[in-house]
Amino acid sequence: MATASSVSTRHVVSRIAAALLGGYVFTWGFIALSLAGLYGLGMRFHDAEALANIIGFLLYLVVFLWAFGAGRLNRVWLVLVGGGLLMAGTGALIQSLLV
Amino acid sequence: MFQNFRLSMAWLHTWFGLVLGFVLMAVFFFGALSVFDREIDRWAIPESRFEPQPMPSFDKMLRPIFEAMKPTKADIEDASAYIKAPMPERFDTVNYWGAYTTHRDPVLGIYAGYAVPAAKDPDDAVWTDSTIDPRTGAALPDDQLKIGSRFFYPLHYSLNFHWMDLGYWIVGISSLVMLAALVSGVVMHRKIFREMFTFRPQKTTQRSSLDLHNLTGVVALPFHFFFAFTGLVIFAGLYFPVSHTQMMPLHEQHEQSEAQETGLPHERAGVAAPLGSVDAMVAEAQRRWAARGMAGEVGALGLRFPGDANGYVSIYRSGTDRIALTGEGIHFKASTGEVLREEPPSTTVESVNEFLTGLHLQHFRHWMLRWLYVLGGLAGCVCIATGFIFFVEKRKRQYAKQNSQMGRVADALAITTVTGMLLSTLGILIANRLIPVSVPEGWPGRGDLEKYAFWGTWVLAMLHAFVRSGPVARAQLNPAWREQCFALAFLAPVTVLLNWMTTGDHLVKTLGQGYWPVAGVDLSILVLGTLALVAGLHLRRKERGLDSVPAHLETEVTSG
Amino acid sequence: MANLLLAVAAITCICGLAWLALAMDVHWKQIRKDNPSATTVRTLRWLGSLSLFTSLVLCLIVDHASMASLVWVMLLAGSALTVAFTFTWRPRLFAFLIVWSRVAG
Numbered sequence: 183m184a185t186a187s188s189v190s191t192r193h194v195v196s197r198i199a200a201a202l203l204g205g206y207v208f209t210w211g212f213i214a215l216s217l218a219g220l221y222g223l224g225m226r227f228h229d230a231e232a233l234a235n236i237i238g239f240l241l242y243l244v245v246f247l248w249a250f251g252a253g254r255l256n257r258v259w260l261v262l263v264g265g266g267l268l269m270a271g272t273g274a275l276i277q278s279l280l281v
Numbered sequence: 282m283f284q285n286f287r288l289s290m291a292w293l294h295t296w297f298g299l300v301l302g303f304v305l306m307a308v309f310f311f312g313a314l315s316v317f318d319r320e321i322d323r324w325a326i327p328e329s330r331f332e333p334q335p336m337p338s339f340d341k342m343l344r345p346i347f348e349a350m351k352p353t354k355a356d357i358e359d360a361s362a363y364i365k366a367p368m369p370e371r372f373d374t375v376n377y378w379g380a381y382t383t384h385r386d387p388v389l390g391i392y393a394g395y396a397v398p399a400a401k402d403p404d405d406a407v408w409t410d411s412t413i414d415p416r417t418g419a420a421l422p423d424d425q426l427k428i429g430s431r432f433f434y435p436l437h438y439s440l441n442f443h444w445m446d447l448g449y450w451i452v453g454i455s456s457l458v459m460l461a462a463l464v465s466g467v468v469m470h471r472k473i474f475r476e477m478f479t480f481r482p483q484k485t486t487q488r489s490s491l492d493l494h495n496l497t498g499v500v501a502l503p504f505h506f507f508f509a510f511t512g513l514v515i516f517a518g519l520y521f522p523v524s525h526t527q528m529m530p531l532h533e534q535h536e537q538s539e540a541q542e543t544g545l546p547h548e549r550a551g552v553a554a555p556l557g558s559v560d561a562m563v564a565e566a567q568r569r570w571a572a573r574g575m576a577g578e579v580g581a582l583g584l585r586f587p588g589d590a591n592g593y594v595s596i597y598r599s600g601t602d603r604i605a606l607t608g609e610g611i612h613f614k615a616s617t618g619e620v621l622r623e624e625p626p627s628t629t630v631e632s633v634n635e636f637l638t639g640l641h642l643q644h645f646r647h648w649m650l651r652w653l654y655v656l657g658g659l660a661g662c663v664c665i666a667t668g669f670i671f672f673v674e675k676r677k678r679q680y681a682k683q684n685s686q687m688g689r690v691a692d693a694l695a696i697t698t699v700t701g702m703l704l705s706t707l708g709i710l711i712a713n714r715l716i717p718v719s720v721p722e723g724w725p726g727r728g729d730l731e732k733y734a735f736w737g738t739w740v741l742a743m744l745h746a747f748v749r750s751g752p753v754a755r756a757q758l759n760p761a762w763r764e765q766c767f768a769l770a771f772l773a774p775v776t777v778l779l780n781w782m783t784t785g786d787h788l789v790k791t792l793g794q795g796y797w798p799v800a801g802v803d804l805s806i807l808v809l810g811t812l813a814l815v816a817g818l819h820l821r822r823k824e825r826g827l828d829s830v831p832a833h834l835e836t837e838v839t840s841g
Numbered sequence: 842m843a844n845l846l847l848a849v850a851a852i853t854c855i856c857g858l859a860w861l862a863l864a865m866d867v868h869w870k871q872i873r874k875d876n877p878s879a880t881t882v883r884t885l886r887w888l889g890s891l892s893l894f895t896s897l898v899l900c901l902i903v904d905h906a907s908m909a910s911l912v913w914v915m916l917l918a919g920s921a922l923t924v925a926f927t928f929t930w931r932p933r934l935f936a937f938l939i940v941w942s943r944v945a946g
Contacts, residue, residue: 281534
C-alpha cells in the first residue's frame with residue numbers, strides 16, 4: 183500500500199492545502215487572465231468566459247495532481263500562489279486598459 | 282513526500298477517494314435517479330400521472346393564470362433573505378413571467394418575478410412558482426413535493442444543504458477529487474488492458490472487490506470523467522465568479538454594448554402598453570424554426586416587463602433532438618408582436634459549451650441513451666462502494682492488530698452510504714404513499730414530512746451500522762451489511778404494494794397501458810429488492826462460513 | 842426502425858468487445874484448452890474492430906452525430922460490462938464467436 187515516508191502531519195496538511203487552495207488561486211488567476219486577454223483580443227465576452235472556465239477546470243486538475251506528485255512543497259506553493267497572483271494581476275492590468 | 286509519482290497517486294487515490302467517496306456515492310446515485318427525475322415525480326404525485334403535454338395556449342389559458350398569480354408569504358420571506366429593502370404592500374409590477382416544459386412533463390411549471398421598487402439592484406425580484414395541469418389550467422397543491430426533480434435532483438448537486446452554499450462547494454470539491462481519482466486510478470492500474478474484462482467473484486473479497494472496482498471504473502471512464510467535468514463547468518459561475526467580482530467592470534462594459542447590439546431593453550419604460558397575442562408570436566417562432574430546418578416545439582416562454590412599453594416576449598425551442606442545449610431564441614416586442622431579434626447560430630465556443638452542458642443536463646429525447654446514463658451512474662456507485670470494501674478488507678486485520686477503530690468506522694460509514702442511502706430512498710417513497718393528502722393543522726407540510734422521513738431513515742441506518750460494527754474490530758464482517766440488505770429486500774415490494782393500495786396503479790395495469798413512468802419506477806424498485814435479497818443471502822452464507830476461503834489461503838493483494 | 846438499428850448496434854458492440862477479449866489468452870482459455878495462434882489473434886482483433894465500427898455506423902444512421910457518438914461510447918461501457926460478466930459466469934455463451942477457428946489437432 184502506498185505509505186508516505188514518515189512525514190509530519192503538518193506537511194500532509196500543507197500539501198493538501200497547496201493542492202486545494204493553491205490550485206484554486208492558480209486557476210482563478212488563469213481564468214481572470216484568459217477572460218481579459220481573449221476579450222481584449224476580440225473574442226465575445228461569454229465565449230471568452232466559457233473557454234476560460236473549461237480550460238481552467240482541466241488546469242486545476244493538472245496542478246492538483248502535480249501538487250501531490252511534485253518533490254519540494256515550497257516550490258509547489260510558490261508556483262501555484264505566485265503564479266496565480268501574477269496571472270490575476272496581469273488580468274487586472276488588461277482590464278484597466280480596456281475599460 | 283513520496284519516492285515516486287505512482288506512489289503519490291496511490292496515496293491520493295486511497296485517502297481522497299475514501300473521504301470524498303462518501304459524498305460521491307450520493308452524487309452518483311441521486312444523479313443516476315435524476316435521469317428519470319420527472320418520472321419519479323409522476324410516481325410521487327399521482328394526480329400528474331397522465332401523458333406529457335405540449336405548451337398550452339398562452340392567450341387562452343396561461344394569461345389569466347399569470348394575471349391572478351401573486352407571491353406567497355414564504356416567497357416574500359425567501360426574497361427578504363437577500364434583498365435588504367422593504368417589501369411593497371402589493372406586488373403589481375411584474376418583471377418576468379415564465380413557463381417551461383419538456384417532452385417528459387405532463388404538468389407545466391410556471392413562475393413569476395415581481396419588482397421590489399425599493400431594492401438597490403433593479404434586477405432583484407420576489408419569485409413565485411406554480412405547477413398547473415395544462416389540459417385544464419388547474420393548479421396542483423403547493424405542498425406536493427416533486428421527489429424527483431425538486432429533491433433527488435438538487436440533492437445530487439447541492440446535497441440540499443444550502444447554508445452558505447456549502448453543499449455546492451462540497452460537491453464541487455468532490456467532483457475535482459473524482460477527476461483526480463480517475464487519473465490516479467489509471468496511473469495505479471498496471472494491467473489496465475489485460476484486466477479490462479476481468480471479474481473473479483470466486484476469489485477473496487479483497488481480490489473480487491478490486492476486480493469489480495477496476496472494471497466499473499475503467500469501462501465507464503469517459504462517462505465518469507465527463508460527468509464530473511461538465512458538472513463543474515455548469516456551476517463555473519459559482520465556483521469561479523470572476524466576471525462578477527474581479528472582472529465586474531469588464532462584464533458591465535460588455536452588458537452595455539450587448540444591450541445596444543441585441544436591441545433588447547435592459548429596463549422598463551415606465552409607460553403602460555397592452556400585451557399582444559403571444560400565441561401568434563409562438564406560431565411565428567415555429568414558422569421561423571421550420572424555415573431553418575429545425576422545426577420544433579416550444580420548450581420555454583418568457584415575458585419580460587409584461588404590460589410595459591419595453592416589454593418583450595422570448596420564445597425558446599425545446600432541444601429534444603440533439604445534445605447541445607440550444608434555445609434558438611426569438612424575441613418579440615410584447616405589445617405588437619414584431620420580431621426584435623432572432624438569436625444567431627452559435628459560435629464555435631458556444632457550441633462546445635452547449636454540447637458539454639447539454640451532455641450533462643440531458644434535455645434530449647433518447648430513451649436508450651438515458652438508460653445507458655443510469656447504467657453509467659450506477660457503475661460509478663459500484664466503483665465507489667467496491668473501493669470502500671477493498672479499503673476495509675485490505676486493512677482490517679492490520680487495524681485489528683493495532684487495536685485501531687479506523688476499519689470499523691470506515692466500514693460503518695460505507696454501510697451508511699451504500700445500503701443506508703438505498704433505505705432512505707425507499708423511506709421517502711414509502712412516506713409519500715403513507716402521509717395523508719391533507720395533513721392535520723399545525724403539522725409541517727407533506728413535502729417537509731417526506732424529507733424528514735428521508736433523512737431520518739438515513740440516520741437510523743447509520744446508527745444501526747455503527748452499533749453493529751463490533752466484529753470489524755476483530756477483522757470480521759459487520760452483520761449490518763446483511764441486515765440492511767434484507768431490510769431493502771423487504772421494503773422494496775412493500776413500496777410497490779403501497780403504490781397499488783393507495784393509487785390503484787399496479788404493474789399489470791401500468792405495463793398493460795404502457796404507462797412507463799410509474800411502471801419503470803415500480804420495476805426498478807423490485808430489481809433493487811431482488812439484488813438486495815441475493816446480496817443478503819450471499820452474505821449470510823459467507824457469515825456462516827459456507828462460502829469463505831479459509832483465512833490461511835487468503836493472500837495479500839497489493840493495489841494496481 | 843430506429844429501435845431495431847439501435848438493438849443491432851448494441852449486439853455488434855457486445856460481439857466486437859467479446860472478440861477483442863478472446864484475443865487475450867486468459868479469456869480464450871475460458872472456452873478452448875489450447876492457446877490461440879498468432880493468425881487467430883490477428884483475425885479476432887480485426888473482427889472485433891470491424892464489429893465495433895459497424896456499431897458506430899449504425900448509431901450514426903439513427904441519430905444526429907453528437908447524439909450518436911455519445912450513444913456509442915455509452916454502448917461500449919454497457920457492452921464491456923456485459924462481456925465481462927458473461928466471461929465471469931457463462932463464458933461458453935461466446936463459443937459461437939470462435940466456431941470458425943479450427944481446434945488444434
